[in-house]
Amino acid sequence: MSGSSATLNKIVGDRGVLDTKSIANRATSFWNPAPMQAKALVRPATSEDVSGILRHCNSSGQSVITQGGLTNCVSAVEPGLDDIVLSTEKMTGVIEIDKVGGTAIVEAGTVLQTVQETVAKEGMYFPLDLGARGSCTIGGNIATNAGGINVLRYGMMRNLVLGLEAVMADGTVMTSMNRMLKNNAGYDMKQLFIGSEGTLGVVTRAVLRLFPRPASRQDALVAMTGIEDVIRFLGKLQHELAGNLSAFEIMWGAYYRAVTGENGHRPPLPRDYPFYVVFQAEGSDPDADDARFERVLGDALEEGLIADAVLPKSAAETRAIWEIRENFEPALVKPPFYLYDVSLPIRDMAAYVASVEENVRKRWSDGRCVALGHMADGNLHFFVAPMEDGDFHMASDECVYGPLQQYGGSVSAEHGIGLEKICWLPHSKSTAEIQLMRTLKKSLDPNNILNPGRVLGP
Ligand SMILES: Cc1cc2nc3c(=O)[nH]c(=O)nc-3n(C[C@H](O)[C@H](O)[C@H](O)COP(=O)(O)OP(=O)(O)OC[C@H]3O[C@@H](n4cnc5c(N)ncnc54)[C@H](O)[C@@H]3O)c2cc1C
Structure with missing residues (x-):
């Protein structure tokens, strides 16, 4: 056992440290099933343990990759063979x-x-x-x-x-x-x-x-024919649901078709509409909230804002409509898709998505591009699949990030930068901002041991 592992054992006890061989029983991350590779994995139980581990690693210039649930989407948690992993799995409660x-x-x-x-x-x-x-x-x-x-x-x-x-x-x-x-x-x-x-x-x-805890909750899945209608519908819900609207998720038709049907979820609505929205309201007065929700939905149908709607009648039906939005892996993770997470003003979304789709079409004639997202937050996700063997991450990035700057958008709405978006950071942060980030990093972590390379690069 190396001196380093012996010190770590002393801090967290024998069962708190896993060696390279035992680590290989773990998947690298949610997205990458390959065996994890690292020098060691430490599992502190207290802040004092974490303090001891970092003090030791800092004094020897040892890099440390911190891991939580490994669901990160920007390649921030994957360690290398020279890294020590610090997992928070024993710090729970x-x-x-x-x-x-x-x-x-x-x-x-x-x-x-x-x-x-x-x-x-x-x-x-x-x-x-x-x-x-x-x-x-x-x-x-x-x-x-x-x-x-x-x-x-x-x-x-x-x-x-x-x-x-x-x-x-x-x-x-x-x-x-x-x-x-x-x-x-x-x-x-x-x-x-x-x-x-x-x-x-x-x-x-x-x-x-x-x-x-909200006393009432209402959910619905609706189909719509135009993005302008989706935007007007969002405004209507925000104004007429008495502040109860808590989620509003848009799915472009191509996404809905990709995740429903033969090998996917059962489609509660026909699959040929251009847009779908699943949304949720939460309130404190079940009878009044239900009545208001149904009235607003009925009005929207009458006004022609929405073309079709499903109101789930049970917890299972509610789960089923949300699964369409949240459970995309079976349909979309194979063949390899590149996942994006951008934000931009809502009013520019239609033009922006059209530009990205066109870029993908021009670059790969069989390529696929599907969009969805947390529309009310100005946040869109894309899955881009070149449908061609090889690593096309940079080419795909260019299709997605290229048209983003003109709308003042961000290359990361919520997933972060990790290792994946370092070269795109200047798209969303000024030189002065990046310099200040470097100054902070250098003064708080002068030996660059914490998640080195992530966010700011080498
Ligand atoms: C199916 C799916 C859906 C998702 N949907 C969303 C979504 O809607 N919105 C969204 O924002 N994200 C989403 N994500 C991304 C992901 O779940 C989030 O980024 C989540 O916050 C990561 O938590 P984690 O515990 O898995 O962290 P990890 O993946 O383990 O780590 C993420 C980052 O945090 C660091 N880290 C972890 N724990 C600590 C700690 N204790 N101290 C300091 N640094 C730490 C890691 O080093 C890494 O840089 C989704 C991911 C998946 C797989």
């Missing part, structure tokens, strides 16, 4: 729920769905929600400033974290477990770590913001 203050204190390795379910038992609601809820962790959600389907009403992770604790590269434990909505005592240190993709520190605990 909802430590405290304060129903009066509307807060929960949670360990960083706790799975998002566990937090949602635990606080629900206390009549409370943690609104962050995304397709990877069963695997992704609160630490990963914080490090990526995760968004998901309820951003339009509750904001991204940045809006849902009141305080946190993070361990810095030199092992310093920075505790800032604020529980108040208002706290202007100096710089807001938590914001440094939210969305920093593990490059500035390892998050160990957080104070999350909770809301009262």
